[in-house]
Amino acid sequence: TQLLEQSPQFLSIQEGENLTVYCNSSSVFSSLQWYRQEPGEGPVLLVTVVTGGEVKKLKRLTFQFGDARKDSSLHITAAQPGDTGLYLCADLFGNEKLTFGTGTRLTIIP
Amino acid sequence: DTGVSQDPRHKITKRGQNVTFRCDPISEHNRLYWYRQTLGQGPEFLTYFQNEAQLEKSRLLSDRFSAERPKGSFSTLEIQRTEQGDSAMYLCASSPWSGIQETQYFGPGTRLLVL
Numbered sequence: 001t002q003l004l005e006q007s008p009q010f011l012s013i014q015e016g017e018n019l020t021v022y023c024n025s026s027s028v029f030s031s032l033q034w035y036r037q038e039p040g041e042g043p044v045l046l047v048t049v050v051t052g053g054e055v056k057k058l059k060r061l062t063f064q065f066g067d068a069r070k071d072s073s074l075h076i077t078a079a080q081p082g083d084t085g086l087y088l089c090a091d092l093f094g095n096e097k098l099t100f101g102t103g104t105r106l107t108i109i110p
Numbered sequence: 111d112t113g114v115s116q117d118p119r120h121k122i123t124k125r126g127q128n129v130t131f132r133c134d135p136i137s138e139h140n141r142l143y144w145y146r147q148t149l150g151q152g153p154e155f156l157t158y159f160q161n162e163a164q165l166e167k168s169r170l171l172s173d174r175f176s177a178e179r180p181k182g183s184f185s186t187l188e189i190q191r192t193e194q195g196d197s198a199m200y201l202c203a204s205s206p207w208s209g210i211q212e213t214q215y216f217g218p219g220t221r222l223l224v225l
Contacts, residue, residue, distance in 0.1 A: 004152075042114070042201050042216025043153065088152050097143065097166065098214060100152030 002027050004089055004101035012107040013079060020075045021104040023089035028069045031092040035100075036085045043088055043100075079108045112136060114217035116202050122223045123192055130188045131220045135204030142185050143214060144177055146170065147199040159185060160207060192224045 003026040013019055023032075031050050035043035047056050049065040049072065056063045060083075062075040076083055089101040115134045123129050135142050140161050145153035156175070157167045161182035171177075174192075179185040189196055199221050203214040 041218050042203070044216070045213055048213075090152070092212075097155040097158060098145070098153070099155065100145075103150075103152050 002091060002093070002099050004091065004099060006087075006089060006101040006104050008104060009102065010105050010107075012109060014109050015080060016078055018075065018077050019079055019106070020073050021087055021106070023072045023074075023101050025070045025091065029065075029072075029091045030094060032065055032069075032072050033090045033092055033098070034063055034072070034074055035088040035090060037088060037103075038085045043086075048092070079106075081108045081110050084108050114202055114204050114215055116200075116217040116220050118220055119218060120221050120223075122225065124225050125192060125194060127192055128188065128190045129192060129222065130186055131200055131202075131222075133185045133187070133202030133204075133217060135183070135185070135202070136206075136215055139204035139206050139215070140182070141205045141207040141212070141214075142179055143203040143205070144185070144187055145201040145203065147201055147219070148197075153199075153201055156187075189222075192222075194224050197222055197224045 005024045007022050033048045034046045037043040047063045052067045052069045054065045060077045064073045084107050087104045090098045117132045143158040144156040147153040155168050156171050157177050159179040162179050174190045177187045199219040201219045203216045205212040205214045
């Protein structure tokens with residue numbers, strides 16, 4: 001059974017600061033996805049990465065996929081209160097079901 | 111709004127009672143998924159359908175749980191003889207399966223509390 005560990009579990013920083021959260025898998029990812037989930041809502045897809053070493057940018061968010069396709073990082077530049085939420089990494093196993101990580105709960109303090 | 115909808119949004123029940131949740135996927139999405147999310151954890155896969163066929167069930171889905179998608183549109187998830195350990199957020203997602211990489215669109219979830 002694949003295990004996805006995310007760190008840190010909780011992160012609280014001031015508005016305007018930079019941060020990085022991590023996702024590590026016990027096995028090679030099929031297809032790595034990052035989601036953000038706000039309280040009382042379902043997860044919303046941010047990005048999908050497939051190729052080892054791939055880097056994708058989404059405005060102030062930078063996603064990096066490890067060369068060995070077993071780890072990933074999400075870097076946020078100049079964090080804003082709207083970035084607050086639960087960040088989840090997931091493996092889209094066999095292009096079908098998702099296996100989610102444990103999540104990083106991010107709070108941006110105005 | 112034509113996103114995934116779930117009903118009810120919140121449900122409080124007593125241990126031993128049966129509960130049923132409904133999910134309405136995005137129109138014309140042929141795949142529908144159910145996940146369960148407990149406090150402080152990521153969602154866990156329960157089961158999924160392609161049209162009306164249930165293609166896979168997780169070992170998490172005990173015999174007290176049953177899911178249906180009778181006409182390939184909406185789906186129901188029933189929990190019989192609820193236990194306190196069933197307390198969780200139940201999430202539904204749908205996707206337009208085309209044989210390649212897909213995006214799953216999640217609903218807002220049904221939060222269940224078993225007393």
